[in-house]
Amino acid sequence: MSPSPLTLSDDAIGAVAADPAVARRHLTLIAEATDRLMAADDPRAMIDSLFTLIRDELRLDFYFNYRRDDATTRLEASGGLSRDAWQAAARLDIEETACGLAMRERRSLHLTDIQASRDPRTAFVRSLGIQVYLCIPLFHGSQVLGTLGFGRTAPLPFDEDERRLLALLCHYVSLAKHRLRIEEALREGLETQSRLLAELNHRVRNALQVAIGLVTHQIGTAVDASARAALSRAVERLQVLASAHRPLYATAAPGLVDLPALFREVIAQVRGEAAERAVDAVDRIAVSIERAVGAALLLDALLAHDDDGGAPQIGMRLDRRDGNEMLELSFQGSGWGGRKALIDHDRLVARLCHQLRATPTSEDDGCLILVMPYDGSEYGHRNAADG
Template sequence: MLNRRSALFRPSDQAPGGAEEAPSYRFLELLAVSARDLLQADDLAPALDRIFGLIRSEVELDVFFHYAFDGNGLDLDAWAGITPEQVADWSHVPIGIAICGGVAESLTPMIARDIQQSDDPRLAYAKGMGLDACFCTPLLHNNVLLGTLAFGRRARASFTDAEIQFLQTLASYVTLAKHRIGVDQELRARLQERDRMLAERVTIERQMLELTRASALGSIAATVAHELNQPLSAAANYMAAIRLSPGSDARLCDLTAAAEQQLQRAGEIIRRIRRMVRQNDLVLENRSVATSIEEALNLVQAAAPRLLPPVTIEVAPEANLARFDNVQIVQVLANLLRNAGEACQRYEDAVVRVTAERQDPEEVTIRVIDNGPGVPAEQRHLLFQPGLGKGGSDTGGGLGLGLAISHHLIEGHGGRIWAEQTPGGGATFAFTIPAARQTEAAPPA
């Protein structure tokens, strides 16, 4: 016979050979309705409220508690039949405390009966609520504790075997629903994060596309201005010579003077275009060089997952802070990394290194180094002119705007960009950006 002072036992503690009541047809109906509700639920607490309302009179229940396990203790997640004061007092239950905490600790169902006649400290809370019987079970999925579910009554001091079987089966349905809802919520959160990252990527790509277009226009305008400046100046000089030559009549002098003015005007228009497109909206601030390199690497890998060989990043501690526009420098790095990947595609042992060092107190030097076919020395000075080379270790094909744009962006920072000889073969592209100002705040994350 059970000790009435404890009044607490597990279902397995019942005497063997006792007659078990078969669950009634009504219990089966209630389980079917509850399963359907739980299957469709997006939130467990409202579903438990509905189910408790459905079974309350049928099983003569007065209260229920659903505690969620947070890794350290139990947090009250759904309940009925208790006062707001009781909710506040028992909103969190440590493992091992009271019947629900004990069930969470032992991971086995527990039944308390004749609670009002018991002095077991674990039943003090249930006793204070006026309960006569309570059934509590852990919610386990693949041996992982998700929480506990308890039902209590005041009208009767015990539960029948059929009622225990019904409540235990219902708890198993709740366990599956809780796990499914948790998986669904995590999936939705990950999908939302994916959508956020995709939207952010689209925004960055659009910004970089706009920047590329503006930079390409600036590079082309600079090249056109440079290439046309000499022939325009020469034509103006020829016109001046004709105008000033002996024997020129007034009519010829007027025409040549007018032509000379138009040539000078054409030169000034080109110079104005060049100045205009160089008015970039630079956002210069102290930033982490390593972070921007990683951002450029992620950008290239997202656009062309199989393009790059293994990439190593070596940033000297004293070179990690520089003053630059992150969007523009990420674009420069992405251009150089993309060129390096294209150059190394046919090389099985291809590797790319990105280094940053402080060779000068006023600037940081960044290099993108590959072990591809390299760039002939006689072509290096042509690489940064639009249309004269694709860049990287491969100078064939393409419009050749990538390096011209990079040259334009680095110039806007007051830096330099160049190709240099690579020990052991391959191509090295280096550029400089201003060192960080020590008086400014830490770099953005």
């Protein structure tokens, strides 16, 4: 003899409760539950917290939360179960249970007098002593996210107000679960992006080191002094490029380089001197690897025209001008104001300034200022002052 069909009830969300006292209690629960669900960052703890909140009011003894991912369904959270019962619930073939039916039918399922039933789809909840069971499918749009079921050992069917309250809470649970899934996917995407960027930087850095080795070898074999000088400058610039790809300057955001730290390294590398105090940055400044490379090469090119051999004092700050966020670099040192003329006479400096969209000005002979667009916020970066 085939099992008798299970009764399905409509899960439309209506008014929470007709009795004013019950309505006030339910509205209080809804407000508290909404705060918890919207602030949750762990799906299992989120449902545990909800169960704790509503258990006494609704006389609940058990809950089961199954998660659906494509064609796979698994137990994500539960309450009221012993360890053995939890393991049994996790091993269930969900498609052969009342929860599986609720997902297929995309409707809530309210079962009563379960202990008197012989339906195999209620065998597990019956083994727990559950008399009444309400299973509600979780949706986001047309996507089934799983089910959330509540059980009572007392023979008290869920009344209409209780069913409506739980349907409304499950609606908010669905929203919260969808949000958590999106955040999980974003985290996984960022982690993948970070790994790929690290691998790319590693490969670029290795390739540059090979190039540095080859050019250095050519320096040793070059006879002409001018050729050796040109090759030495080429090695220096390759080393600047390699510096920008080092993980030492990585920031919390993938793909961004700590520009003050990179400038200190370039100064130390080119001048062979400590540069901890050579760069003063009021703001936390991070730029894309492309802009970091351009800025480092520009610094190297400017240092190449430093006749007295001393590094300038470099200041970095962010400024908002005409609605745009700009990065201002100031180079203070003897004769540095005159380097503004390099834009017209040095093709490398001119190309790098064009690439960075940097506008040079000089307040006096001892100060060169470069102003350029700041792209940090385009890559998800925010200043320390912004939190």
